[in-house]
Amino acid sequence: MVFPLKNLLLLSLMVASAALAAAMRPSASLADERPTIDLAAMVPSEFGDWKEQFNVAVQIVDPEQQATIEEIYTQTLTRNYVHADGYRVMLSIAYGKNQSDNLQLHKPEVCYPAQGFKLEKVERVPLNLLDQSISTTRLETHLGQRFEPVTYWTVVGDHITTTGINKKLVEMRYGLSGRVPDGMLVRVSSIDRDSPRAHRIQAEFAAAMVAAIAPENRARFAGVSPTSGVRATTAP
Incomplete structure (x- = not known):
């Protein structure tokens, strides 16, 4: 059977494209190039007016989802903190060593409704x-x-990401250098009917927590440059 020249050219281009994609697929792990993440050690249990509260049970995830969580994340950290004035916040940090297409951070606007919560805003x-x-x-x-x-x-890596497109661009940027980036999701919440108050206190808590993390580790948690200690980077 004789194939038309056009078909042969298209077949050759498809084979070449597949080979190029395979050659460009990132194989090195960004996490392996940097100090190992230890969430419990890196995040202080006490800072400013905040202290970890040990006598309160923390259940932030649905047990039925635990197998999926263990597959996606390399480490998770959940803690309750109480302020000197008695206000409580819940901290949840999820770290994934490999931010590939099939292992992605699960965002709260997806996880909360999956557990029965109504998403108002x-x-x-x-x-x-x-x-x-x-x-x-x-x-x-x-x-x-x-x-x-x-x-x-x-x-993702050392960059704050917002939208899915933004996140994909950051991953592609690392991919062009042959590396698969790691990723972290930091979540702060509180049981409070007064949302403006809760969000204000959560912002204060987050700022105090990041300031208490060792400068060389801040980029992993908040996109803050470890060299200056003050510069936050947001990817385009």
Whole structure:
């Protein structure tokens, strides 16, 4: 059987494209080039007017989702903190060593409704960390009489990401250098009917927490440059 020249050319281009894609597929792990993440050690249990509260059970995820969480994330950290004035916040940090297409951070606006919460509001707002602004997402959620405002942000490599397109661009940037980036999602929430108050306190908590993390580790948690200690980077 004789194939037309046009078909042969198309077949050759398809084979060449597949070979090029395979050659350009990132194979090195960015996480392997940097100090190993240890969430429990890197995030202080006490800073400023905040202290970890040990006598409160923390259940932030649905047990039915635990197998999926263990597959996606390399490490997770969940803690309750209480302020000197008695106000409580919940901290949840999820770290994934491999941010490939099939292992992606699960965002709260997906996870909360999956656990039965009603999502009332989603907005992107700036957050000051060490005198620099990063982009975060705020949610208003409730499950029955449990009203839980949420503030969270995601870091891919050393870059704050917001939208899915933004995140993909950052991953492609690392991919062009042959590396698969790691990723982290930092979430702060509180049980509070007063959402403006909750979000304000969550912002204060986040700023105090990041300031208490060792400068050389801040980029992993908040896109803050470890060299200057004050510069936050947001990818285009």
